[in-house]
Amino acid sequence: MIELFSSDTPNGKKISIMLEEIGLEYKVTKLDLSIGEQFKPEFKKISPFSKIPAIVDHSNNEEAIFESGAILIYLAEKSGKFYEKKNKLKIDQWLMAQMGSIGPFIGQYHYFYHFNKGISQIGEKRYFEMTKSIYKVLDDHLVGNKFLSGENYTIADIATWPWIARHHWHDIGLNNYKNLCKWYEMIAERPAVIKGYKFIDKDSQIPKP
Secondary structure, three states, rough: OOEEEEEEOHHHHHHHHHHHHHHOOEEEOOHHHHHHHOOOOOHHOOOOOOOOOOOEEEEOOOOEEEEEEHHHHHHHHHOOOOOOHHHHHHHHHHHHHHHHHHHHHHHHHHHHHHHOOHHHHHHEEEEEEEHHHHHHHHHHOOOOEEEEOOOOHHHHHHHHHHHHOOHOOOOOOHHHHHHHHHHHHHHHOHHHHHHHOOOOOOOOOOOOO
């Protein structure tokens, strides 16, 4: 069984969605970031930077994995799903793009615009423009691709989708990007995505475009 240490964030949803997609038994151990539970010594043994999500695979010698991209790769290789060898290089590129650009830039926009609006106009403007650019890059790429790495749904899509699922925070307008919107809606209809989205808040609903 997989134990998922997380809170209700896009990075956390990556892993719950993946676990639902591959059908592995798992349990959720919720960490309250607002009171600093992620800094407890026992969690730092699992995740040295005190970041969520992290997992412990109790069926594999208590193997502990931190960093959401590494967790997705681990689960994909364990299950043999969503990480096809013939397309691994493209999948890796889009997964790293999410880890290095999409998540961090949108996350900073959340910090400056959603949580601390008015504290820094420079921060709001900078990360609004970066988030808007991410929307355009993804939209342009999806003109000729059904999913991020081609025709098949992979861990790159699973990693990226939860960040776009907060589009209602961004004031950019997902409907203005028809290819990205189509991709978002297609993934939002997957039963595992619907269930994984609710992994902590059972009453939460996936935002409509």
